[in-house]
Amino acid sequence: MELFAIKPLFALSAIQFAFDKATPEGKITILCLAVVSLLSWTVIITKARQLWLARKVARKFFAAYRATRDPLDLHRNQQQFDGAPAYEVYITGAEELSYHLKNNPLPVNGKTKVSRAAFDFVRVAMERVVSAEGMALEKGMIVLSTAVAGGPFIGLLGTVWGVMETFSGVARANAATLTAMAPGVAGALIATVIGLLAAIPAMFAYNFMVTQVRGITQELDDFSSEFSTQLDHTYVDARSGVAEGVESRYPTEEQYDLKTSPETAHIARASLT
Numbered sequence: 001m002e003l004f005a006i007k008p009l010f011a012l013s014a015i016q017f018a019f020d021k022a023t024p025e026g027k028i029t030i031l032c033l034a035v036v037s038l039l040s041w042t043v044i045i046t047k048a049r050q051l052w053l054a055r056k057v058a059r060k061f062f063a064a065y066r067a068t069r070d071p072l073d074l075h076r077n078q079q080q081f082d083g084a085p086a087y088e089v090y091i092t093g094a095e096e097l098s099y100h101l102k103n104n105p106l107p108v109n110g111k112t113k114v115s116r117a118a119f120d121f122v123r124v125a126m127e128r129v130v131s132a133e134g135m136a137l138e139k140g141m142i143v144l145s146t147a148v149a150g151g152p153f154i155g156l157l158g159t160v161w162g163v164m165e166t167f168s169g170v171a172r173a174n175a176a177t178l179t180a181m182a183p184g185v186a187g188a189l190i191a192t193v194i195g196l197l198a199a200i201p202a203m204f205a206y207n208f209m210v211t212q213v214r215g216i217t218q219e220l221d222d223f224s225s226e227f228s229t230q231l232d233h234t235y236v237d238a239r240s241g242v243a244e245g246v247e248s249r250y251p252t253e254e255q256y257d258l259k260t261s262p263e264t265a266h267i268a269r270a271s272l273t
Contacts, residue, residue, distance in 0.1 A: 014186075021187030022158075023165050029158030029191045033151060037198035040147040043140040044205045051212045054137075057084035058219070065090065071230040072097070085133040085216060086223045093126040093227055097235060106237045113237045123228055130220050137213045144209070147202035155195020162188025 022030065061081035065074060075094035081087040100118040107113075166184030 018186040018190035021183040022190055023162050026158045026162045026187055026191050030194050033154055033194045033198050036147050036151055039143050040202040043143045047140055047209055053083045054085055057081050058086050061087045085220055088133055089126050089129045089224050092129045093122050096122045096125040108237050113235050115237055119236045126224050130224050134217045137216055144202045144206040148199050148206055151195045151199035155192040158191025159188045
């Protein structure tokens with residue numbers, strides 16, 4: 001037991017000795033790696049919390065959504081699931097459709113519906129939120145990929161530089177002994193050690209989080225299609241298709257006489273260009 005307790009102390013002592021013997025350039029390299037490691041750990045902790053919350057709240061949201069018969073029930077009951085990307089897609093689509101039900105209604109057999117052209121604005125709004133949520137999930141991942149790719153190379157640069165200076169000093173002193181070389185080599189190798197310590201946690205975290213982000217993004221796409229289809233079946237007038245039953249994905253210029261919400265009017269118009 002004492003042997004296992006002493007070994008970590010030896011490792012810390014070796015690191016301390018190597019750092020003390022490092023050249024000024026090596027210490028600058030170590031400082032840069034420490035900053036990279038700090039940034040990557042900040043992203044790891046923040047992103048892990050964000051993904052955990054997104055998964056947790058999304059499960060509650062999907063359970064509540066699929067327990068309803070009308071796709072707008074959650075919106076009408078003012079139930080909130082902040083932190084779930086799918087809920088942001090839902091609330092955007094629900095608010096946009098509610099706007100058109102109020103401002104561009106089509107009475108059909110005693111029920112209020114909207115035209116196909118009005119529903120296109122709802123689809124545009126949901127697609128915009130799906131893209132925005134995907135970008136929010138990927139935010140900060142560049143820091144981890146940079147730490148993984150650049151950390152070892154920055155450390156290697158410090159090591160090579162330190163070894164070069166060590167051999168130069170040995171050559172100038174004409175003392176090519178192990179005692180003369182060992183401190184300088186140890187001080188040079190510490191940069192590679194720090195580079196690996198910065199890169200390895202970032203590598204595991206990046207691989208895990210990329211998988212999680214891809215899963216949530218696919219979940220968003222699936223939910224957007226599901227929600228859009230349910231809204232279409234429930235609130236869109238089936239008689240309001242375009243010529244010969246071919247449906248337009250986005251509104252045409254002639255359809256801009258519809259009253260549109262400020263959030264989507266410019267988006268739908270831009271999609272035509």
